[in-house]
Amino acid sequence: MKTRIVVYSLVALIAALGWTFVKRPLAVPDTPGVPLPPLPNVQGVSVSVVSTAEIASLEAFSVRGGSFMNGFTSAIAAFLVEHPRGKVLIDAGAAREIDAHMKTIPFLMRAVSSLTVHQPIVDALKAGGLDPRRLSAVWLTHSHWDHISGLADLGDEVPVWLTDEEIEYAWRDEGGGRLFRELQAQAKPRLREHRFTDGAYGPFPWSKDYFGDGSVVLVPLEGHTPGSLGILVNLASGKRYLFIGDTAWAREGVEWPAEKPLVTRNMVDDDAAMVRDQLVFLHKLQTTNPELVIVPAHDARVHAQMAQFPNREK
Template sequence: MKTKIALLLVVALLAALGWTFVKRPLAVPDGEAPSLPPVATVAGVTFSVIRSADIASRAGFTVRGASLLEPTTTAVAAFVVEHPRGRFLIDAGTAQDIEAHLAETPLLSRVLSETTVRQPTVDALAQRGLAPGDITGIILTHSHWDHTSGLADLRGVPVWMTPEELAFARTDDMGVVFRQIEAAGPIELRELSFPDGAYGPFEASWDVFDDGSVVVVPMPGHTPGSVGVFLTDGSGKRALLIGDTAWAREGVEWPAEKPWLARRIADHDAAQVRAQLVMLHRLQRANPELVIVPVHDPRVLDGVAAL
């Protein structure tokens, strides 16, 4: 009898776990479509992608409703923004000693995925003829290891983070790699704030060069101080990097959140992430020319490189 009850319990738990992977698109309310400011075209602005590493897993782990059988690649990337008045990185990609950082990541995510290093960020920059001293600054979408690892090789370059994100990085379990890098040597921290008023549906912004080409907006949810970055290149193509608000483009397209297990491991405030995804879905629908970039989705990154 006891065995039967235990068996039933296991079956029920597995069924409950299975349910968390079933497709359940988020409800999208009607209402006024969010519009964006006119595109600001600044000659000489370009952006490109450094693909630092690839993490192999299953599509179903990245977005609720995708197949658990379908293999998928999660890219670890840094973005290079060239502007006549400065050269920024958005996120830092991976360090040369990525193994030291991988060892600190949650065991479950290591068991469920496999990481292949393509090119540490500092090496990719060197290949372009750039030393860390040639980088004006680094803006972090957030502080998780796969966005900060490369900082270990970029000492001396100013790093912009919101105060909420810095507090999180210095205390949360998911900030352990950031703390490891900080313990090994100083990080040139700069406070990221939003002095420039609303930008489309975002209530505040930081217009980095005061010309509309690089605009940072708050996007809390995945972490308390996550940010999004609007990038408009010299031809007038506008992209929005959304950090890890979604890991795959379907997160915005359907829209759908990460499955429960991934939310438990990675998302700080699941309800806030859901609200961001619905807002991004509506923003995309109202602005079809905007390229929304979940920074880990290689299918979207390939398109950014071609912009």
């Protein structure tokens, strides 16, 4: 009798766990979408992907409803945005000592993560002919280890921009802010705070038009972390990119839309309900603005469609 209860309980537990991986797209309200403001006419802005490392994972761990049969390459990358008035990195990619940085994440996550380093960010930039000291800023989508590792090698000259909510979170959050706090003690990055002082931008309630010409617009995207940031880049060609950090790991997170499965969501998302709202919001944004390319920080399939540094897309 006792054995039977144990077996039934185990089966129920496995079924419950299995359910958390079953595809359940989020409900999208049938309200009209808000278009993005028209493209500005700004020349000389470019975008490229600087691939620095990757972690082998499974689609099933990246988006709820993803397959256990399909691998998912979780890229650790930075994105270079060049504007006539400055060269900026979105996120910092991998540092030379990324192996040590990875030890700041929980054991369970490390145990299922197999890291391959392509080229640390400073070396990748130099190899492509860009002196890292010529960067005018690094904008972090958020403060987690895999977005800030490269700061360790960029020195204390390049200003590092985050939202004040994110700085506060990184100081406070035991796990998520661990490498951030270590880097504060060692590399001492020069932190700067973004302020969304430019009012609404399309459906986004607040924004910051960074260069003042409409080419690069920062928008709040809180949820994954309290100060997560989205960065919209408008190219002269008419192409528009929105970098969404880790709001979704896989593009399906926005396409379906669907959140991360429970297991990984619990480990990484600060406010799961807010992430769900953001995913629905981004899904709506995508269907209303089909020309927009939404770029999750880790989806190597999306990055592969973009210009690879030292190539640039204008």
